[in-house]
Amino acid sequence: MTDEAGALRAFNWTDYEAAMKVWIGRHYPKAALVEGRSPPAVRRAFEAYFAGEARALEAVPWQASGTPFQLKVWEALCTIPAGETLSYAGLAARIGRPTAVRAVGHANGANPVAVVVPCHRVIGTDGSLTGYGGSLPRKRWLLEMEGAAFREAAA
Incomplete structure (x- = not known):
């Protein structure tokens, strides 16, 4: 899940999607989840990482809700x-x-x-x-x- 500014707010494996949706609802109750593709920069970073560029995700902006x-x-x-x-x-x-x-x-x-x-x-x-x-x-x-x-x- 990314926000309107393109910052990654949540990411998990597809087999954890149901739990992640519950987590999103708890931490971002006003968020409207819209199916779609990630912003191009985030998508390219993940593609590069899974193609073997171990440092590709370091530049992905993220922001998390936590203590x-x-x-x-x-x-x-x-x-x-x-x-x-x-x-x-x-x-x-x-x-x-x-x-x-x-x-x-x-x-x-x-x-x-x-x-x-x-x-x-x-x-x-x-x-x-x-x-x-x-x-x-x-x-x-x-x-x-x-x-x-x-x-x-x-x-």
Whole structure:
């Protein structure tokens, strides 16, 4: 979902569309959802990203509805370069709240602008894949596409 200025307000995978519509209704109750194509610049950035240009989404303008803490976490997520990862503890430290690891995890999971705000780049302290609302196989695929190092979680 983009706004009239072309800023991305919400993005998720098509298999999460129903939940995303509920989220949009809660956070943007006056928004009129209109089916259509994304603005050309946003569409081109996504096409480039999924064609292998890992940094293509960095220039996509986004604006999200969230608490000040969530916004701080989401902004910090954007400082993790494509091809790199950061642990939840590292992300908590990066925002100056080293003991807020769980809260950072919850904010990370509430990210309404998936992929553009790269919550998939957050992994376990031991370097393993951990939770991702879009599914661990999808997280693995995104990180592999970006060339990021990680290890598989122990079964």
